[in-house]
Amino acid sequence: QITIDKIAAGEVIERPASVVKELVENAIDAGSGSVTVEIKEGGISYMRIADNGCGIARDDVQNAFLRHSTSKIRAAEDLEHIASLGFRGEALSSIAAVSQVEMITKTKEQLLGTRYQIAGGKEEELEDTGASDGTTFLIRQLFYNVPARRKFLKTPITEASHVGDLMTRLALSHPEISFQFINNGQSRLHTSGNGNLKDVIYHVYGREITANLIPLEYKNNGLSLSGYIGAPLISRGNRNFENYFINGRYVKSNIIYRAIEDAYKDFSMQHKFPFTVFHITIDGEHVDVNVHPTKMELRFNNQQEVYNTLYEAIDSALHGREL
Numbered sequence: 001q002i003t004i005d006k007i008a009a010g011e012v013i014e015r016p017a018s019v020v021k022e023l024v025e026n027a028i029d030a031g032s033g034s035v036t037v038e039i040k041e042g043g044i045s046y047m048r049i050a051d052n053g054c055g056i057a058r059d060d061v062q063n064a065f066l067r068h069s070t071s072k073i074r075a076a077e078d079l080e081h082i083a084s085l086g087f088r089g090e091a092l093s094s095i096a097a098v099s100q101v102e103m104i105t106k107t108k109e110q111l112l113g114t115r116y117q118i119a120g121g122k123e124e125e126l127e128d129t130g131a132s133d134g135t136t137f138l139i140r141q142l143f144y145n146v147p148a149r150r151k152f153l154k155t156p157i158t159e160a161s162h163v164g165d166l167m168t169r170l171a172l173s174h175p176e177i178s179f180q181f182i183n184n185g186q187s188r189l190h191t192s193g194n195g196n197l198k199d200v201i202y203h204v205y206g207r208e209i210t211a212n213l214i215p216l217e218y219k220n221n222g223l224s225l226s227g228y229i230g231a232p233l234i235s236r237g238n239r240n241f242e243n244y245f246i247n248g249r250y251v252k253s254n255i256i257y258r259a260i261e262d263a264y265k266d267f268s269m270q271h272k273f274p275f276t277v278f279h280i281t282i283d284g285e286h287v288d289v290n291v292h293p294t295k296m297e298l299r300f301n302n303q304q305e306v307y308n309t310l311y312e313a314i315d316s317a318l319h320g321r322e323l
């Protein structure tokens, strides 16, 4: 079992940011209103992910760390989780296989919380402890028992910037959750969780971008868009500022990048990489679920239709037309 978990971990857990992604997604699934992520040395030596969600009952703690023992029943076409498709129920077991994990968790119903320690897939401790509602993970020494993996990690600065980028995307995709990110003792991001996307954009990108946003709202046959696109004068050096979320998840799609960039290019020749932050809600049947789990690439069944819809919506927003 430990060997299998270690192999599975090789596919799910690539670097500190993959651990943070899995644990924060769990925190979101647990109904948390606030999530704090703290890392040291790029997350390689230390990561703390704390939430105020539903917690895990003591009787379920050990189970949660078993492969495929997930409590959630999800259909293959459950788009909500498309980004983590392929490793459903594998995150905790995988993380525990390749690091030293300490978890403190408490449900509202319990008076005492539970402290659980597991390292390299081997359980070390399970005991009662005083705790507040929610779950805190401490992850130490990532890949301490997988030297080959550890060798492939980049510098702490690079690994920390991956975590930072991820936290930014998480904050933008969930304005209703307060996210804090602390790197080497310094707070890097702290959103209010008041549900206002524009406030998050202001917090992350500052005044200039926030002052130049065009609302993007669209709804038609199975696809809706909601968010903001940058005024044409705001243009960036790469695709990093083209943010979009599909059914609440950060994924990538070449069709969507192209629709965005083509609409801007046709509007005004000089805008190669626009700024965008918007949510796409789309019926599951329009999406190909055969997606690579870590690359987060998504395919649509009708590429042309998605392209046309997006292009049209952005073009209209740029021209100030109602759709």
Ligand code: ADP
Pocket: 022, 023, 026, 027, 030, 051, 053, 054, 055, 056, 064, 065, 069, 070, 071, 072, 087, 088, 089, 090, 091, 092, 093, 135
């Ligand atoms: P999955 O998320 O696919 O179910 P995971 O290995 O990520 O698999 O998590 C296993 C289970 O542990 C979850 O289904 C959930 O019941 C529980 N769990 C994990 N993290 C949390 C959390 N932060 N709060 C509450 N429950 C959690």
Ligand code: MG
Pocket: 022, 025, 026, 089, 091
């Ligand atoms: Mg999970």
